[in-house]
Amino acid sequence: MHKVNFSSLLISFSILFIASGGGWLMTAKAGGEVAADEFIKFGGALAVAIFMGKVAIFKKAKSLLFYQILFIGGFGFDLAWFLSCFFLPLLWMDAIGIVEKIAVAIFYFLVCFFNVRLALKIFSMKWNGIGDAKFRKEFDVGQNCVDWSSVSKSMKLTAVIFVPGIPKKYEDLISVVMLFLIILGVALRSGSPKYSMVALSIPFSICAACCLQMSVYHFSEARMVRIIETRKSVKLRTSC
Template identity: 25%
Template sequence: MSAFMSAGGTAGGYAITYKLAGYDGAQSFLCFCAYTLATLLTVQAILGIKSAVRAVYLVLFNICFILGIVWFMLCLILPMFWIPTIDMSAKLLLSVASVILCSVNISKGVELFKLRWNRVGAELLSRYYDQKHSVIEWSDMVGGLRMAVSIYIPGVPEKLNSIISVAVVLSMIVGLSLRNAFPLFSLFAWGIPIVIVVSLVVQMIGFGIGQLLVLTALEKKDRNIIRPL
């Protein structure tokens, strides 16, 4: 599934780049994507094999899967970096804003996980963790946490999330509708909402980091490697 999504996103990004930046730009984009995908999928395959022997690797495997989703969406805005008519300052501004927004959402995900774990973690451990045999039903336990992502933009009240959601959808519709008449405007109208959606998805990476912190602390406490069931 991860390979299919990543390849689909790359194909879509290639088509956009070809239309807006020409053959050379599209080929450069494709080479960049090929190296990135090869690295991501290789790491994910290794973690998939190792996930049977240690729960930490299972969590890392899941984080890589989330990165595959992120890559799928990023491929819809990455083409703008191959378009020579877009000013470098605009590209840099979008890049910095994206990194900041994603970073704070990862931190938010870790914070939300910790809050939820502090409430129900002990109960879930007693149900799903076999300390004697050092095995844990990790996927079921994480499902029991019932974590959910929500839009988080620093300085914007959460009560405005419904308005932001509508604005994101409308902007994406406008961007798609004007892709032929105003391709560059369409790319930004589509791209900025994608950045917001990406920042929403990376909250799940924060959840994964929170899981890694819990698992490594548990292994350190019990002085043993914990295997998943």
């Protein structure tokens, strides 16, 4: 389990605000200052909300396991927002038609929703099959602590590329298509930034959803820690 320190907070701040600033610049270039201002109102508010949530639990995250897992899980949101800022600015651009905007928004929502649901299902299976027994083995009753890294590693929770409706056997094909769209999006960046964002919306939506899987795994772990703490009337510490 990674230690929570000031560097962790600084990294989170950098990811969130570089993402929001970059999204603002891309929106200004492709859609003008008015669109950029509208984007930064939303993007800046979201970045501040995520970061302040981390600040609120930072002190407790250094000593209590529940808050440590929550804090680390927040990095999935940081990365998801960073990736989303490569294409979400198109929602504020007048040059993009309403149909295209709706299509991108629906795809983004659905791929994130189904990835979150998949992560919840995987965690439930892994916890019931491995995690719960491993926790019982690692829990130190006298110290009110547990080697949570060992518990987490035993479940082998990893993010996977998942597009709802496409079978797992086509994973390699999805990866190739994603790579092609990223290359196309980068190639169009200088000449046609609006079409660049449309091209990038598919692969980066999928990548952002993968990041959310890791957040869901951590938040599910935090939920189990809270259930165990309530059941045993203890507060689990980050280290023994």
